[in-house]
Structures are given as structure tokens and as C-alpha cells.
Amino acid sequence: MKQTYLVEARRVKKYFPIKTGLLNRVVGHVKAVDDISFGIRSGETFGLVGESGCGKSTLGRVLLQLQKATDGDILFAGQNIRELDSRDIRRLRQEMQIIFQDPYGSLNPRFLVRDIIGEPLRVHLRASAKEVEERVVELMELVGLDASRRNRYPHEFSGGQRQRIGIARAIALHPRFIVADEAVSALDVSVQSQVLNLLMKLQKELGLTYLFIAHGLNVVRHISDRVGVMYLGKMVEVAPTEELFAHPLHPYTAALLSAIPRPTPHRKQQRIVLQGDVPSPANPPAGCRFHPRCPLAQERCRREEPLLQAVSGERQVACHFPLE
């Protein structure tokens, strides 16, 4: 099935060197993202889930060229952006943006909110002071902030309001693609849903495409059209959201889903509790990376690494023995 993606990763790798000793010898690599291929369609929300440290955030940043990929190609609207020079990448920032996890650390404490939101306009569009002012007011109202507070500093805002500032900044230049990197994880649950609804509203109004990185599965289910599951630098399953939640194919996905607390106490659910810790991404297990913790592992899983393959329709899974 031939598909047109807005953003596509082809065999993308991101290795971080581990240096030790007096001479900074490279003794190994943390394989944060190891040979991942997937695509995000225009206008959809692609949810990315996985445990802490599995490489979700790194993948998001590599897609935006905030970190350079070690290998592989990244296509944005059909153009390979890994070949661009720094000037073209800066220009590309108008098209692709990111919302960060920590609304406290990600806003410069020495900048007025007006300048945080308005700076991209000034730098990229060379907008006049008046134009910037108007647009800042417009953006703040769009994300549900009181625009009369634009001459304040970030520390005078609450966590949820700060995240709205981050969103207003991200959409200031009408981007097409936004990576929301744990954009609601740091917020209170009640504020989380407000920000999620805002993101969905903006998607509808501005035609945005999202890569939504999270570890809260309920949040991902709420907002995503399709979901990708990562484990130890690998994409292990990709599927439309409802199909994935109704019927996971990968044993790891099944274990993740069984960990969601459900408000149905009378129905005793089976929880799959994984044994052991996540192996080190510097020295991942041979064969299938999940095999030491997989309840269904067999001899073949220890030897041979399963590839991400289409199973049926839109579903892909990387497992020798997918669940029925």
C-alpha cells in the first residue's frame, strides 16, 4: 500500500557515544533509536508510547532535527531534511515545531511572555513591532490566555498557563507539524484534559499534524488516530488506536495495556506483570529485544530479530509469534 506521509522516518538511528577515561575513549553506544521506520499522515495524530528511556523523546527530536540522526533518512513533505544545511533547517522550523514536557524549564525566565511568543515572528518574518503585538494578542486568545498579561514573566503563570504559552509559541508561525513531547505529563489531571482539548481544537482549526509522545495510555487513546509502541529503541507495533487497544498483537503492548487501571472493580482483570528490568540500551539483548521479559518467548526469539511487518490492513508488528 503506497501512502503519502507528511513526515516519514526511514531506518533512522540515533546512537549516543559512551565516553570514559582520561582520553574520552568511546567504549560503546546507547542505541536510543535503533533502525526505526514509520510515517505520519497529514492531519493525523500519531501517538507514541513506551516506557521511560525507550527513545520516544529522542525519536521526536531527531525528526525535528533538534538532534542529528546517526543514520537513516527523515522526509518532511517529501524532502529529505537530513541533507539540509543549518540555514535551511532554521527556515524549516516555521513548518515543524515542538511543545516540551516541562512548562517550568522550557520558558526563559528572563523573557516577557510577549517576547517568548513573539520572537519567532520577529526572527523569521521580520514582522514589525505592531504586527508582532497584534499576533501575540491573537495567539494568546487562541490558546485561552488573558492577553493583557503579555507583559509578564513566565514565573507569574501557573503550570497549565505556561504550557499554553509554550503552545502559543509553537503555533506562532503556522507550522504544519508539531511534536508534543509529553506535553501534558507535568500537569494536574484536570489541567491535562483542558490542554488536550486545546490541542485537539487547534488541530481542527489549523489543520495540524501531531506526533504525540506520552506514557499515559489513556491520554494517547483519547487524542491519537494511530499509535506506535516503542521498546528499547525499536518500534514494536503500529496500529490504529482502537484496534490496538481492543486487540494488541505484540506481547509488550498487551502488557502495557493490562497496566491501565480500569474503573470496573467487579470485573477482575488479568494483569500481565513483566519480570525483570528494562535491559540497558547500550547492550540490548540479541534476537528480539523483548525476549528476556516476554512470557511467550521461544528459542527463535533469542536468535532472530523480528522485523516490523504489516500483518493485516493498517497493522504492523515486530514479533515472531504475535498474539491472536
Add this chain to the structure above:
Amino acid sequence: MTEYLIRRLLQSLLVLFLITVVTFALIHAAPGGPMQIFLAPGLSQEAAKIQAHNMGLDQPLPIQYLRWLGGLLRGDLGYTFKNHLPVGEILWPTVWNTMVLMGTAWFLSLLVAIPWGIYNSTREYGFSDQLASILSYLGFAMPTFWFGIILQEFFALKLNLLPLSDMWTMGREGEIGDLILHLILPVTVLTLGFLAAYVKYSRSSMLEVLQQDYIRTARAKGLRERRVIFRHALRNALIPIITIIGLDLPYLVAGAALTESVFNWPGMGRLFVDMAVAREYSVLMAITLITAVIVIIGNLLADILYVLVDPRVQLGRKGGQSA
């Protein structure tokens, strides 16, 4: 803010008072005293008593202190024992001389250290960064008097390029060119000392800021690296640097006793050493007092500058804002 300043000033006065009490006690607790220095050999007990009475040294210490304090409140810093000169007459010229020397060294070191530290933070462990490290270790480790003597030996005695010591050549007082020649060696010694600290501070302060999330945000905005460094990072990195500068302010006036002694610079640091040897209590008290005042002003100035550069800081509030 005003209320805060008033409170700080009142606190400062109390601190100053306590400092003078402690210093006074310490000076008098030291063995020896002016009497032993000024007593001519063979002076009779009787004459010595009269001498001590004239100098006010026969009074109990608290009375002596109150007399000194009373004089101070009337703007009278006292007189020297030896020549009965007013302390101010001896002191003020040395304050100015010290400021010329220290101010030059301090200004030069900041001028070099801050840009250099910023540059090094963007190229961590690069050649320039390593060079700064080596220079810093030298600056910290080398005793200033030793370094000063080496410079004198080489540039003044061997090469005969620069004057050995003092502030002016005899007969050329007031000529700016002559002053500059005399400044070069002591300023080199002092600058290296300041530079060692400031280049490290500005580098580490920048490095810390460059790791912050909001720097990543700035890069994600698609800003040029120059703008990220100077607009976004430097503004935040300057905050701790300003504190250190404020706290170092007293050096400008108090001087560097060792360097001034080596180069025979007529500054306050050298004066203090000389007067300590001569047991000129009133001069010692005056110098301590001036230094204490400058320390307090420097701290206060750093706190006020803090408010100006960091919007999160508000003076006079218990507990900080959540940062």
C-alpha cells in the same frame, strides 16, 4: 523596596558597630603596643606613664573605644601616635592609589574573562578552554608576591624595560605615561589572579544555562546560535557572575597587601601592613572600617542588581518564588 533598603541600612550599621568592637579588641589583644615602640631606651617609669597618659593609653579599653567611637561620629578618625598626623591625611591618598591599581586590573580581567568564558562554554574542552584552565590553575596556585618578584627580576632588572616598583618616577609625578609604565607589572599580577576566577565562573555559569530546557526551546524556534547564546543564555548566565563581582568589590579599595608591598605601591593594602607593624591603632581602625563599609555596600549592590537582572527575585520577601 524602600522599606527593604532602610532595613538593610539599619542592619548594616549594627554590623559595622560590631565589627569595630571586635577589631578594636583584637588590635589591643595583640602582644606589644605603641608604648614599646615609642619608648626611648632609658626612659624612666614616670616619664613613660606621662607619655601613656598623653596618648590616652592608660585608660581602660572600653573608655578608649568609646573615645574613638565618639571621634568617629564627629568625623574625626584620630591621629597617628608617631607624628600626630590626622589619619585621613595619610589614608585618603592611598585609597585613591589602590583604586587606580585595582580598578585597572579588575576592569581588564572582566573585559577578557567574560567574553573568553562565554566562548569556552560553547566549545567545551576545546583548545581555548584548556588554555584557560591551565592559566586558571596558575593564577590560583602562584603566590602573587612570588610571581611579582619573578616579573620584576625579568622585565625590570634583566631586560630593563619597565620600572621596578613605585607609582611614579621621581620628578615625573602626574604624567599619565609614567603611571602606565608603573602599572604594567602589578596589574599583570593582579589581573591573572582575577582572571583565573572570573573566566572559570563565567564559563561554568554559561554551561549551566546552556543545558537548560529554555535554550532547547530557543533552538527549536529556529534562532541563530549567536542569538541563542547572547540573547537567551547570557542574560541568565550573568546573574551569578554579578553576585561574584559585587562580592569582590571590596578588593578594589582594600587593595592587595602583598602585591602592593612587592611593588612598593603607595596603596591602602601596603599602608595596612606598615601601620600594623608600627601599631598605629587609629589608622588600622580606619582601614578596617572602610573595608567593612565597602563589603557591606558590595553585598547590597549585588542584591539590588539581582532584582534588576532577574525578574523572579523580589527583595524583602521571605522565601523565593517557585523557580
